[in-house]
Every structure is written in C-alpha cells, then in structure tokens.
Amino acid sequence: MLTSIEGRSVIVTGSSKGIGKGIGRVFAGKGARVLIVARDGSEAEATAAEIRRSGGIANAVAADVSKVEDNGRMAQAAIELHGGIDILCCNAGIYPSAKLFDLNEADWDRVMDVNLKGTFLSVHACLPALKARGKGRIVITSSITGPITGNSGWSHYAASKAGQLGFLRTAAIELAPFHITVNAVLPGNILTEGLEALGPEYTARMTSAIPARRLGSVEDVAYAALFLASEEAAYITGQTLVVDGGQVLPESQAALEDLY
C-alpha cells in the first residue's frame, strides 16, 4: 500500500476526456482534490461533476495550456479552490496526423505549442505554489512515439513528445533542491476519445502490434502516474515509465506470430 494522497491538490491538464480524465478519476478516487482542465469549459465541468457524483472532490477550469495567461489562471484556481498545488499532471496533448511532405509550418507550430510549450508553461505557472509546499510531483504524459518509436504521419508529434523528455531531465535537476520530482509516463496505444477518432483500421492495426493484444485503458496509465506522484516515489526523478502492453518489445512481426 502506498501512502494516501488524500487531500492533495492535483492539477490534471487535458482532463475532460481520455487519459487525463482517467488520471483525474483515479486520483479523486484516492481522496485527492482534482482540478480538471480543458479548453472547453463545459466539458471540463461535466467531468468534474461526474467525479463529484461518485464521491470525489473536483472542480473545473477552462484553459488552453499553450497560453501563458490561461496557465496562470489554472494555477490560481487550484490555489483558491484547493488550497495550493501538490501534484501537476501535464497531460494535455494533440496528435493530428500529417505526413512529412504535407506537413506545414502551422501544423508543426500548433503541435509544439500545445504539447511541448504547453508542458513548460504549465510547469512554470505552478512552480511557485509547488515550491511553497516544500515538496511536489510533476508527471508528464509523453508517449512511446518519439522517445522510443516512430510512426508514419506523426513526425511533429514525435518531436514534441521526445522534446518533453529533454525538458524533464533538466527540470528534474533544477527542481531537486525543492524536493519536486519530474517524471513521465510513456503510453502506448490507449483507448481514448482521441485515439478512437483515428478510426477502426488504425486501432485494429495497433492492437495486432501489442503483445498483450489489447489497447491500454486510461486506468493503466493513471495508476502509473499515481505511483510516480506518490510519497514512495520521492527518490525517482527525471525518469520514464512505459505503459504499452509490450508494444515496443518485438524485434520483428515474427516475434508476435503464434502467440495466440
């Protein structure tokens, strides 16, 4: 059993849906006070209300992580509504597909703004409150795509997700004196609204590439994030935890033949 996170103030960016919503639900289920963050305020509020209905503590704020002012408002909301910030989960991210020949500057900039700059801006906005606590946890949702694998159509996305790891390794050093750890979860293919939007052909192709032969659930990622956010993970910083059902393991397609 890990030390309880009951009463801890947790911000989860990109949490009206998908993995972020899963993290919000799991953390709230363990007694944390959770701030649900998304651009669409009514969807964020609907998720917070769902958590409250199941007995958890949650509030919502509309914020775009790629904007400085929005991150400031988000941090302020956690301080006012939940008394400070203990844990920040930088999860907001987008993954529009475009092959390199078609990829334009605006596509590149948007993905970098949300996924990479957004991670920096959220961390930066929450630092004073995390530091004031005397300890803290930052958990970034990166991906296997970029840090470990490549995937046709996602060169900009892969660069943003690998960039998050470059950021976290130096952030982990700079924040160590304040007892703030910075780690990342690297999901494989997780069944979310965003992933489903890529279509059944994509999800079937990915499922066949996973030794566990299923897509991940949002809870699979949320429990990994919960461990990295725990008291017991105090000496783990600058590290990554792959949550992919073994997807990065096979040396070739042949390694997956005759498994089932």
Ligand code: NAP
């Ligand atoms: P999703 O189902 O599309 O949900 C994305 C969430 O992020 C929504 O709540 C969305 O709400 C919010 N969001 C998007 N842009 C935002 C912004 N600029 N500011 C604030 N919130 C924003 O996505 P997901 O599949 O759960 O993915 C979540 C994270 O996991 C991403 O970082 C993604 O790269 C990573 N990931 C996912 C998978 C996977 O298989 N699903 C695999 C590896 C990594 P609004 O649209 O209202 O803002």
